Amino acid sequence: MLFDPHIHMTSRTTDDYQAMSDAGIRAIVEPAFWLGQPRTHVGSFEDYFLSLLGWERFRASQFGIRHLCTMGLNPKEANNARLADGVMELLKLYVEKDGVVAVGEIGYDDVTPHEEKYFMAQIELAKDAGLPILIHTPHRDKKRGTERTLAVVKESGIAPELVLVDHNNEETIESTLNAGCWAGHSIYPHTKMDEQRMVALVKKYGAERMLVNSAADWGVSDPLKVPKTAKAMLEAGIEQAAIDKICWNNPVAFFAQSGRFDPKEFGVELSVDQRELFQGNSVLRGQTPRTDAK
Amino acid sequence: MAEPETVVRLLLERRWPDAKRFLDKAERELVAPSSIGYRAAFASVPRRLGALAQEQLGEPVADLPALRPHWRMTDAARLWLLLGALWHVPVGEQGSWLLTLFEGGEIGEQVSILRSLAQLPHPERFVETGVAACRHNSLDVFEAIVAENPYMAAQFPELSFNQAVMKAIFNGVSIKRIEGLEARIKPELSRMAAGYASERRAAGRPVPEDATYLAEYGA
Numbered sequence: 001m002l003f004d005p006h007i008h009m010t011s012r013t014t015d016d017y018q019a020m021s022d023a024g025i026r027a028i029v030e031p032a033f034w035l036g037q038p039r040t041h042v043g044s045f046e047d048y049f050l051s052l053l054g055w056e057r058f059r060a061s062q063f064g065i066r067h068l069c070t071m072g073l074n075p076k077e078a079n080n081a082r083l084a085d086g087v088m089e090l091l092k093l094y095v096e097k098d099g100v101v102a103v104g105e106i107g108y109d110d111v112t113p114h115e116e117k118y119f120m121a122q123i124e125l126a127k128d129a130g131l132p133i134l135i136h137t138p139h140r141d142k143k144r145g146t147e148r149t150l151a152v153v154k155e156s157g158i159a160p161e162l163v164l165v166d167h168n169n170e171e172t173i174e175s176t177l178n179a180g181c182w183a184g185h186s187i188y189p190h191t192k193m194d195e196q197r198m199v200a201l202v203k204k205y206g207a208e209r210m211l212v213n214s215a216a217d218w219g220v221s222d223p224l225k226v227p228k229t230a231k232a233m234l235e236a237g238i239e240q241a242a243i244d245k246i247c248w249n250n251p252v253a254f255f256a257q258s259g260r261f262d263p264k265e266f267g268v269e270l271s272v273d274q275r276e277l278f279q280g281n282s283v284l285r286g287q288t289p290r291t292d293a294k
Numbered sequence: 295m296a297e298p299e300t301v302v303r304l305l306l307e308r309r310w311p312d313a314k315r316f317l318d319k320a321e322r323e324l325v326a327p328s329s330i331g332y333r334a335a336f337a338s339v340p341r342r343l344g345a346l347a348q349e350q351l352g353e354p355v356a357d358l359p360a361l362r363p364h365w366r367m368t369d370a371a372r373l374w375l376l377l378g379a380l381w382h383v384p385v386g387e388q389g390s391w392l393l394t395l396f397e398g399g400e401i402g403e404q405v406s407i408l409r410s411l412a413q414l415p416h417p418e419r420f421v422e423t424g425v426a427a428c429r430h431n432s433l434d435v436f437e438a439i440v441a442e443n444p445y446m447a448a449q450f451p452e453l454s455f456n457q458a459v460m461k462a463i464f465n466g467v468s469i470k471r472i473e474g475l476e477a478r479i480k481p482e483l484s485r486m487a488a489g490y491a492s493e494r495r496a497a498g499r500p501v502p503e504d505a506t507y508l509a510e511y512g513a
Contacts, residue, residue: 036431040397076429082390109429110457140460141486142493170496197497219431 001267003027004226005251006134006166006184006213009056009067010048014283016216016223017063023227027066027248027266029255030056031105031134034074036218042086045073049094057099058278064270064292068255070102070134071095075109078118088121095129101258102126104134105166108145111138116152123156132162132257134184137172139191146172150179164211164254169193173201177209182254186215187225195225195232202233207242211250298413301357302374309346310367316342320375327379327391336395337403339371360412362442372406373413380415389419396423401432408438412445421449428458437467447474456483459508460490469504479511 002024009017009030020028030052039045052069060067071094073087095103103126108115126133135153138145146165153163160180168176168183169192176183185201186192193201198212214225222228230247234240256263274282274289306313323332340347346367355361361370376392383391392414396407408427411420424446427439439446440462446455455478462469469475487508491501 038397038426038429040394079426079429110453112453139464140457141489143489144486169493171493193497 001026001248002226002230003029003248003251004213004223005029005164005211005255006031006186006215007223008033008215008217009060010051011218012216012223014059014063017059017065020223021063021065023224025065025226026269027068027252028060029068029070029101029134029251031070031102032072032074033105033136033217034076038077038080039083042083042090045083045087046090049090053094053097053099055278055281058276059283061270062272062274062276062283062290064272066266066270068099068101068261070104071097071100072104072106072122072134073118074105075107075115075119075136075138079110079112079114081114084114084118088118088125091122091125095125095131098260100131101255101260102132102134102164103129104164105136106133107135107149108138109136111141111145111148119149120152120156123153123158126162127156127158130259132164132254133158135163135165137165137167139167142169143171147175150175150181153181154179162257166213167192167215170197170201173205177205182209182211182250184211184213186213187222187229188215189220189222195229198229199232199236199238202238202242202246203236207245207250209250210246211254212246296357298358299374299377301355302370302377305351305355306367306371306374309349310343310371312342316371317374321378324375324378325382327382328394332375332379333395333398336372336375337400339375339406340368340402343367343371358413360410360444362409364442365409368402369406369409372403373410376407376410376414385416385419388416389422392420393423393426396426401434404430404432404435405438408435408445409443411439412443412448417445418449421451421454424449425454428454428461433465433467436461436465437471441467441471442473444473446472447478452478452480452482456480456486459483460486463487463490463502463504463508469508476511479508481512484509484511484513 004025007028057067071091078084103122106119106122163181164184165176165181166184167186173183185198212229214223216223230243233243252263271292273291320335323335349367351365352363396404411417411424424439427435430436440458487505491505491509494501
């Protein structure tokens with residue numbers, strides 16, 4: 001069983017869900033992020049949050065995939081002073097919802113004072129709600145941005161085992177692991193990390209607190225990067241037990257700290273009944289529904 | 295020196311046979327710059343210009359120092375609409391008014407607004423719009439603020455300027471297209487570029503020429 005702990009399924013198709021299911025993905029976490037262009041109303045955030053909790057979880061279930069999500073104000077839109085406070089108010093409600101397993105993605109993008117303010121406020125929100133946090137690290141000025149992220153985390157007093165720092169690479173991994181945080185790696189077709197570089201990192205740093213994800217979204221990305229990386233690790237001679245740890249046990253253990261799901265039950269295959277409806281809507285368009293024996 | 299609005303109007307009337315009809319009608323909307331009527335007029339410019347919409351001005355224009363030859367007729371007409379509307383927006387609200395217009399615009403409208411920024415009175419009021427454009431995923435929008443535009447070097451604070459330059463490298467936009475770049479290369483930008491070069495080497499990927507140039511600038 002495989003777990004993709006960072007994927008934006010609202011931007012993906014049912015073909016992707018089918019391929020992910022066929023490749024062995026049984027659980028995903030969809031972090032709240034930005035939609036490729038800035039929202040202009042607080043209400044747009046609320047409908048997005050509701051779709052993560054509702055329709056998207058239903059869609060995933062129709063392909064035998066457990067869907068969890070994180071709630072947060074992303075760093076890019078934290079710069080929009082007219083919306084940020086309104087979204088923070090909404091988050092007080094939405095972090096309490098079932099299926100929400102962390103506050104995220106939060107952190108830095110341009111490393112502005114606004115970003116820092118809402119990053120820190122959301123760490124406090126997570127502490128109050130007893131949730132872990134999922135941190136986005138910046139694309140530009142990455143090393144410095146990651147170091148500053150870790151300094152803010154330390155100063156906040158949140159336990160490092162409740163912190164998943166994402167989008168690591170060769171230059172940030174040591175700081176993240178040394179800080180006691182979990183280290184996410186986004187495997188991308190062209191940017192961030194690729195499968196072979198990930199293999200090298202696992203050989204060097206082991207499997208402890210290591211995660212991989214596809215971070216697939218509305219851009220050029222690949223929702224099968226977790227299975228592809230698992231295969232590359234196996235071919236490179238990494239033990240199956242280490243692969244299972246990175247691609248299933250670690251994300252389960254990290255997000256189970258939310259107390260919002262039972263890790264044992266989590267490992268049981270979901271039974272699919274595509275005859276089900278969500279608020280009267282089906283994912284089917286005239287096909288024969290898949291119905292697993294119960 | 296002639297008023298910029300007058301200069302733009304003359305330019306439009308000289309090159310666009312229907313200019314007078316459009317401008318006279320649009321003039322009535324200028325008094326309510328947040329109205330649907332004004333926003334619709336702003337959006338409708340390319341349709342009204344028809345075949346002329348994408349025609350480039352092709353040459354500098356006296357008394358409009360921020361205008362560039364690659365501007366389209368569409369951009370010039372929208373500059374006129376912006377200049378006219380700003381008279382009717384209280385000074386303290388001009389920045390947020392333009393930002394709202396920008397956020398509600400499609401890509402073509404956004405490009406016109408960004409090209410116009412440096413030609414507006416008190417351009418320092420519109421920094422938030424310029425910086426917001428750098429978070430955009432559309433390359434057309436990003437290039438409109440970063441490339442062949444004097445606004446960024448003149449108005450951006452250092453952090454936003456540095457981030458925009460680094461994003462240009464990420465997006466494959468040559469930094470040679472950034473006006474006024476050299477005067478704003480500070481040690482912090484060189485450090486960021488050096489950091490990026492190091493990251494690329496660690497990943498076994500080629501280092502872009504622009505990153506090397508910035509990293510070594512002044513060294």
